[in-house]
Amino acid sequence: MAEPAPSPNTSGIQQEPVTITEHAVLYGEYRLLSMDAPLTAPHVLGGQFIHFDIPTRADRLLRRPFSVYKTEGSTLSILYKPVGRGTRAMVELKPGDQTSILGPLGRGFPLHPVDHPMLVAGGYGMAALYMVAESLNTTGTIFMGGRSSEDILCVDEFEKIGWNVEIATVDGSRGTQGFVTDLMDPWLEERGYTGKQKTKEPTFYACGPNPMLKAMWQRALDSDTTAWLSMDRHMGCGIGACLVCVQKVKDPTATPEEWRWSRVCSEGPVYESREIVWEAHE
Amino acid sequence: MSNPPSLDMQVQIGSLTMKNPVTVASGTFGYGPEYAQLVDINALGAIVVKGICMNETVGNQTPRSVETASGMINAIGLPGPGVEGFVKKYIPFLNEHSVPVIVNIWGKTLEEYGEVAKRLSEIDGVDGLELNVSCPNVKSGGNAFGTNPEMLAKVVSIARANTDLPIIPKLAPNIPDVGLFARICEEQGADAVSLINSVPAMAIDIETRKPVLANTFGGLTGPAIHPIAVKQVYEASQAISIPVIGMGGIQCADDAVEFMIAGATAVAVGTATFYNPNTFFEVLAGIESYMTKHGFTSVKDLTGSLIN
Numbered sequence: 001m002a003e004p005a006p007s008p009n010t011s012g013i014q015q016e017p018v019t020i021t022e023h024a025v026l027y028g029e030y031r032l033l034s035m036d037a038p039l040t041a042p043h044v045l046g047g048q049f050i051h052f053d054i055p056t057r058a059d060r061l062l063r064r065p066f067s068v069y070k071t072e073g074s075t076l077s078i079l080y081k082p083v084g085r086g087t088r089a090m091v092e093l094k095p096g097d098q099t100s101i102l103g104p105l106g107r108g109f110p111l112h113p114v115d116h117p118m119l120v121a122g123g124y125g126m127a128a129l130y131m132v133a134e135s136l137n138t139t140g141t142i143f144m145g146g147r148s149s150e151d152i153l154c155v156d157e158f159e160k161i162g163w164n165v166e167i168a169t170v171d172g173s174r175g176t177q178g179f180v181t182d183l184m185d186p187w188l189e190e191r192g193y194t195g196k197q198k199t200k201e202p203t204f205y206a207c208g209p210n211p212m213l214k215a216m217w218q219r220a221l222d223s224d225t226t227a228w229l230s231m232d233r234h235m236g237c238g239i240g241a242c243l244v245c246v247q248k249v250k251d252p253t254a255t256p257e258e259w260r261w262s263r264v265c266s267e268g269p270v271y272e273s274r275e276i277v278w279e280a281h282e
Numbered sequence: 283m284s285n286p287p288s289l290d291m292q293v294q295i296g297s298l299t300m301k302n303p304v305t306v307a308s309g310t311f312g313y314g315p316e317y318a319q320l321v322d323i324n325a326l327g328a329i330v331v332k333g334i335c336m337n338e339t340v341g342n343q344t345p346r347s348v349e350t351a352s353g354m355i356n357a358i359g360l361p362g363p364g365v366e367g368f369v370k371k372y373i374p375f376l377n378e379h380s381v382p383v384i385v386n387i388w389g390k391t392l393e394e395y396g397e398v399a400k401r402l403s404e405i406d407g408v409d410g411l412e413l414n415v416s417c418p419n420v421k422s423g424g425n426a427f428g429t430n431p432e433m434l435a436k437v438v439s440i441a442r443a444n445t446d447l448p449i450i451p452k453l454a455p456n457i458p459d460v461g462l463f464a465r466i467c468e469e470q471g472a473d474a475v476s477l478i479n480s481v482p483a484m485a486i487d488i489e490t491r492k493p494v495l496a497n498t499f500g501g502l503t504g505p506a507i508h509p510i511a512v513k514q515v516y517e518a519s520q521a522i523s524i525p526v527i528g529m530g531g532i533q534c535a536d537d538a539v540e541f542m543i544a545g546a547t548a549v550a551v552g553t554a555t556f557y558n559p560n561t562f563f564e565v566l567a568g569i570e571s572y573m574t575k576h577g578f579t580s581v582k583d584l585t586g587s588l589i590n
Binding site for chain 1: 317332341343345346352505554
């Protein structure tokens with residue numbers, strides 16, 4: 001089956017000065033950061049990202065990449081959790097602060113019509129999928145996973161636009177106990193999306209931590225199903241020059257030994273499972 | 283961005299005329315098309331593309347980079363398309379632009395420097411060669427040539443024998459006497475020297491107690507290395523009469539002017555482009571402002587204007 005390429009980056013990349021308009025705790029440690037970005041916001045496609053200059057970063061230099069969660073008019077929003085020195089410095093940002101973004105960057109998820117879309121999100125990976133849910137031709141199911149209930153974000157937002165939400169948490173504090181893939185497997189089989197009784201062809205769109213993406217990748221290959229994965233790699237420049245964020249990829253029909261490096265920032269971050277070559281330790 | 287008519291911004295690197303003294307550091311600007319998405323690359327005095335050797339190379343494993351205090355350590359490992367890949371893939375694009383092109387070259391052997399220099403000399407659209415003799419991140423070639431005076435002499439000599447293009451050896455920071463190394467380059471027929479390359483460095487993940495980089499060691503760049511580079515540029519320029527291209531941690535015009543006062547004829551913006559793609563515009567405009575404010579009409583008069 002010929003696969004369409006991820007959405008091309010047709011809108012021009014630019015560096016835009018932005019003003020922070022909202023900064024709020026969303027759930028637990030997760031925060032919503034909104035900014036006025038009239039040149040960038042209208043052009044973002046689902047799964048694309050921005051490279052954010054952290055003005056409160058002290059001796060840090062590099063921008064940080066964030067999936068765009070939502071755009072509304074000239075407002076662009078991201079979700080983040082303070083985990084490293086860069087994101088911890090972001091906590092100090094307040095409305096009115098000025099900085100700049102590069103964007104829209106990368107090739108997002110393909111948005112051609114499909115019959116049965118299934119979104120798979122781990123933690124803030126959900127942020128990359130909301131615009132996909134908004135843009136696809138039909139609604140479907142989003143599987144959300146996290147360590148605990150605090151990692152399950154924006155359920156209402158997805159339900160509001162007609163998506164069925166299925167939840168799994170490792171500690172069982174919300175939804176089914178276990179990994180999101182543990183929840184998915186029986187759910188999909190019971191409804192005829194996988195297994196011997198398969199009658200429907202699902203298409204997966206996944207964003208989350210690498211172990212989740214790898215589990216998704218394995219299922220997609222085993223069942224010969226299309227699964228688009230948004231890869232997360234440490235990034236430098238964001239536009240393909242520094243060669244830091246490289247991911248091993250191959251042609252869909254090639255063997256893993258025939259890998260080459262692909263720049264996640266500019267050739268990705270979204271790849272189809274058959275293209276991905278994992279490192280042995282991942 | 284046009285120069286005020288009273289300011290002469292032109293500088294000369296061998297037979298290469300740069301309309302202004304601002305260029306970019308190899309490896310921080312891709313091959314041209316990457317940043318052409320964002321900025322007018324024709325505004326540069328010259329573009330220096332990422333290192334090329336004879337054959338296609340894949341570079342190092344990941345992680346390749348880590349951010350540190352006021353800098354970053356990288357160990358990319360010189361992935362590249364090889365000479366023929368570069369010519370096919372990027373020369374047509376570069377020839378559509380007026381900006382002079384300096385190709386950074388490296389080899390695993392002495393002979394390879396000669397072969398790459400010779401092949402690129404045949405290519406319309408290549409205006410100069412920077413000899414990478416100081417990359418800390420490749421096992422053969424790179425730093426092994428740049429930290430040994432005899433080997434450095436041989437690399438420059440073989441490149442000189444194989445090209446009439448301006449050649450610019452790029453010197454390492456981790457050498458005991460930069461003046462000696464710069465003099466060797468001049469004696470062997472180099473048209474200029476550029477410095478500094480990244481500073482050998484290491485970062486450790488204290489949770490796993492493992493090196494952060496797959497390559498264990500990398501090269502530190504960014505503002506953290508700027509004062510080191512100023513000293514090396516000063517010492518090199520004192521030792522030779524050919525031009526010095528100064529680089530290392532330029533974030534703004536002040537940093538560039540500092541290099542020029544120390545003795546640099548031209549300057550290269552590196553890591554700062556990653557976080558502010560407009561840096562080279564700002565540096566150029568800022569040098570002009572500085573000149574106007576301090577009564578310089580020719581940028582050449584800034585070079586080596588240090589008052590001891």
